Amino acid sequence: MAPERRYAEDAGLVLTSMGMPQAYGKLMGWLLICEPAAQSGAEITAALGLSKGSVSGGLRMLETAGLVHRVAMPGRRGTFFRMAPDALMRAAGSEKFTQFRELMDRGLDVVGGRDAPGAERLRETRDFYAFIEVELPKLIERYHRERGET
The missing domain is CATH 1.10.10.10 (Winged helix-like DNA-binding domain superfamily/Winged helix DNA-binding domain)
Structure with a gap:
């Protein structure tokens, strides 16, 4: 092959x-x-x-x-x-993480909020995606800056 x-x-x-x-x-x-x-x-x-x-x-x-x-x-x-060339980087864009974070927010509303019994899974996942949503654009910007592209 x-x-x-x-x-x-x-x-x-x-x-x-x-x-x-x-x-x-x-x-x-x-x-x-x-x-x-x-x-x-x-x-x-x-x-x-x-x-x-x-x-x-x-x-x-x-x-x-x-x-x-x-x-x-x-x-x-x-x-x-x-x-x-940058398709995979663009595909990992923060808008996908925003959508998933928003889904977790809606889930928290369904179960009665962040502190409701059983909300731990949703809360932890929501917080992780909120973190990625903020940090990924910074990483991409840093990547471009370090390559001298900005």
């Missing part, structure tokens, strides 16, 4: 352990390393040995999540997909 295919397979396993369907993880792994960086669904299907339906569904999900974008390829016909 080619090292590129092996990498995509490994990415599928790692991302499956994080709750993502294995085929989608393979797609992400492939789009992180493939050359050219923009690939058609048919090219991805051939490279990974996945079904056309798995690739189509996976690309649609990754596109909806903002991880993959459709791009034009001059001189070529069809639809091509490319992962932006």
Whole structure:
């Protein structure tokens, strides 16, 4: 198996352990390393040995999540997909943590507040996501600053 295919397979396993369907993880792994960086669904299907339906569904999900974008390829016909270099960093954006924190806030309301019996799980999870919601943007800003990008 080619090292590129092996990498995509490994990415599928790692991302499956994080709750993502294995085929989608393979797609992400492939789009992180493939050359050219923009690939058609048919090219991805051939490279990974996945079904056309798995690739189509996976690309649609990754596109909806903002991880993959459709791009034009001059001189070529069809639809091509490319992962932006910072896609995974943007995907980890604090708005997802805000949504989860808000869900925990609603849960606390349902059980009767922060100090209600049985609220410990919600409270601890809510506080963690509130912390991440505040700190993640600072980490991303620091990352860019240390790379000389700001």
